[in-house]
Amino acid sequence: MKKTAAHSSARRYWLFKSEPSAFSIDHLAKASKQTAPWDGVRNYQARNFLRDDVQVGDQVLFYHSREEPLGVFGTMQIARAGYPDFTAFDPKSKYYDASSDPDNPRWMMVDVKLIQKFPEPITREMLAQDTTTASMLVMKRGMRLSIQPVTFDEWKAVHRLAHVPLPADSR
Numbered sequence: 001m002k003k004t005a006a007h008s009s010a011r012r013y014w015l016f017k018s019e020p021s022a023f024s025i026d027h028l029a030k031a032s033k034q035t036a037p038w039d040g041v042r043n044y045q046a047r048n049f050l051r052d053d054v055q056v057g058d059q060v061l062f063y064h065s066r067e068e069p070l071g072v073f074g075t076m077q078i079a080r081a082g083y084p085d086f087t088a089f090d091p092k093s094k095y096y097d098a099s100s101d102p103d104n105p106r107w108m109m110v111d112v113k114l115i116q117k118f119p120e121p122i123t124r125e126m127l128a129q130d131t132t133t134a135s136m137l138v139m140k141r142g143m144r145l146s147i148q149p150v151t152f153d154e155w156k157a158v159h160r161l162a163h164v165p166l167p168a169d170s171r
Contacts, residue, residue, distance in 0.1 A: 011057055012053065012054070013061075013154070013155040014049070014058060014061070014147060015061040015138055015148045015149075016060050017146040018063070018065065019064070019065055019067060021067060022040075025064070025114070037109050037111050038110050038112050039086075040085070041085065041109065041146060041147060042097070042107065043144075043145060045145060045147075046146050046147035047107055047108050049147045049148075050082045050108040050147060051082045052082075054081065054082060054110055054147070055078060056078050056080065059077050060078065061075060063138060070124040071127065072127070073122075074114065075114075075115040076113060077112065078111070078113075079110075079113040080110060082110055085105070086109075087107075087109075089102050116167070119162070124139070126161055127139055132153055132154060133154055133158060136150065137149070152170075
């Protein structure tokens with residue numbers, strides 16, 4: 001696996017967006033061992049994060065997009081680092097990419113494991129009103145990237161807004 005110049009062994013924090021009708025935090029909670037592949041990413045910048053930067057142990061905010069309420073519904077942890085997204089090779093998959101070559105995969109996926117579902121979602125409005133979270137990438141106008149880095153301060157602030165403690169191994 002290619003390592004970027006900025007890569008380090010320190011834990012990183014991310015926000016992953018998903019439309020809840022496609023895959024919600026409840027789907028993850030019901031999955032075997034509360035673990036599932038995060039597939040279907042079809043944006044090159046997001047793919048590069050999955051391929052080059054997202055590592056086992058990194059922690060992730062699970063953000064429901066496109067359907068109200070928009071916001072962070074809980075947290076997950078990376079259980080398996082980037083590997084080829086096999087849905088790109090399956091003609092029956094909605095994520096099929098006829099031009100993707102199994103010998104030189106274009107698209108990547110990771111496996112995620114549920115850490116916790118928040119008692120109540122942290123809505124976009126709540127994020128906008130908090131001085132720390134208001135500047136998160138997800139809050140920027142026109143930001144559609146489904147995989148986004150999050151700072152440790154933003155990670156802590158979301159947990160504060162959710163009135164839940166940080167996971168024991170957050171830092």
